[in-house]
Amino acid sequence: MAQQANHALPPGFQLDEYCIERQLSLGGFSIVYLASDTTGVSVAIKEYLPNSLALRGEGEIKPLITPDHAPAFRYGMKCFFEEGRALARLSHPNVVRVLNFFRANDTVYMVMAYEHGNTLQEYIQKNRAGITENFIRNVFTKLLNGLREVHSHKLLHLDLKPSNIYMRNGHTPVLIDFGAARQTLERDTPMLKPMYTPGFASPEHYSQRELLGPWSDVYSVGASMYACLSGAAPQAADERLTNDLLVPSMVRWQGQFSEQLLETIDWCLCLNHLYRPQSVFALQKALTEKVVVPQRAGESNGAGWLGRRFGKLVGQLKNRIGKK
Numbered sequence: 623m624a625q626q627a628n629h630a631l632p633p634g635f636q637l638d639e640y641c642i643e644r645q646l647s648l649g650g651f652s653i654v655y656l657a658s659d660t661t662g663v664s665v666a667i668k669e670y671l672p673n674s675l676a677l678r679g680e681g682e683i684k685p686l687i688t689p690d691h692a693p694a695f696r697y698g699m700k701c702f703f704e705e706g707r708a709l710a711r712l713s714h715p716n717v718v719r720v721l722n723f724f725r726a727n728d729t730v731y732m733v734m735a736y737e738h739g740n741t742l743q744e745y746i747q748k749n750r751a752g753i754t755e756n757f758i759r760n761v762f763t764k765l766l767n768g769l770r771e772v773h774s775h776k777l778l779h780l781d782l783k784p785s786n787i788y789m790r791n792g793h794t795p796v797l798i799d800f801g802a803a804r805q806t807l808e809r810d811t812p813m814l815k816p817m818y819t820p821g822f823a824s825p826e827h828y829s830q831r832e833l834l835g836p837w838s839d840v841y842s843v844g845a846s847m848y849a850c851l852s853g854a855a856p857q858a859a860d861e862r863l864t865n866d867l868l869v870p871s872m873v874r875w876q877g878q879f880s881e882q883l884l885e886t887i888d889w890c891l892c893l894n895h896l897y898r899p900q901s902v903f904a905l906q907k908a909l910t911e912k913v914v915v916p917q918r919a920g921e922s923n924g925a926g927w928l929g930r931r932f933g934k935l936v937g938q939l940k941n942r943i944g945k946k
């Protein structure tokens with residue numbers, strides 16, 4: 623099936639107990655709507671509708687799924703459902719709240735608390751000057767509280783990036799858009815497009831999927847912090863594996879941020895998963911470490927925070943990230 627944009631359900635449409643107000647976004651895998659429940663409370667509803675498998679024409683309600691795509695569509699739906707069920711068990715201020723899950727129109731819907739705000743991606747594009755050391759530390763420390771909760775439920779996010787971090791009321795980060803279901807899908811059903819995002823996905827996302835673990839989300843967190851500083855995604859991990867052109871944060875922003883923060887970002891972005899923080903907790907510890915105020919711009923204090931801590935290992939690590 624040629625990939626075409628799907629048509630959203632129209633405003634005013636009664637979907638189960640919810641009334642659709644408008645479409646919020648249209649992605650390759652789903653459509654997100656703003657809707658209201660029977661008491662008038664706003665909710666966000668995500669509709670499973672991968673455009674490689676299902677097509678809904680203008681004015682239609684049910685998508686058209688050809689018989690040859692039906693097994694993959696059904697399998698994807700099951701994964702979307704499982705994912706939603708797992709997410710519904712989580713209740714954390716930094717993870718989007720899943721309120722309900724239901725089937726209708728031959729597909730499946732996930733109802734979430736509606737969050738006011740915008741994505742971190744939008745934020746960093748509009749507030750370049752607001753990206754300070756404190757901003758990065760605060761936002762990511764809070765976000766990692768949410769990610770810790772996710773990992774403690776044996777889930778991985780696997781699609782962490784600034785556009786999947788929602789800034790509630792402009793300041794509290796909330797994790798949205800969990801990609802794990804799609805990752806499973808991708809492996810088993812090649813009809814579904816790979817959902818990882820170049821620049822933010824770890825090297826193991828590409829080829830060594832058996833190595834995926836908390837450290838893979840940690841890589842994406844590091845890439846997101848890097849993107850906050852640079853305004854753009856870092857070089858994609860698969861390219862880095864053959865020709866690493868990523869300028870380490872330590873080099874690129876030397877003197878502008880604390881050495882400890884820059885080293886922490888580079889630590890997360892190690893290509894070898896074993897060299898990264900192995901848990902969200904380890905990364906959080908680094909982000910909340912009391913830091914000596916940075917030296918004057920351009921100065922360096924030699925071995926640095928990580929170096930003092932891990933000596934030889936960091937020497938090897940720097941050789942790796944510094945190799946050109």
Ligand SMILES: Nc1ncnc2c1ncn2[C@@H]1O[C@H](COP(=O)(O)OP(=O)(O)OP(=O)(O)O)[C@@H](O)[C@H]1O
Nearest residue numbers: 646647648649650651652654666734735736737799
């Ligand atoms: N709970 C929510 N509250 C408010 N807005 C939301 C919520 N969930 C999603 N959105 C909006 O919808 C957009 C897309 O959501 P999301 O990132 O979950 O899906 P996507 O990237 O379009 O989907 P996919 O990758 O599954 O095709 C978000 O950037 C945000 O603007």
Ligand SMILES: [Mg+2]
Nearest residue numbers: 649785786799
């Ligand atoms: Mg998204």
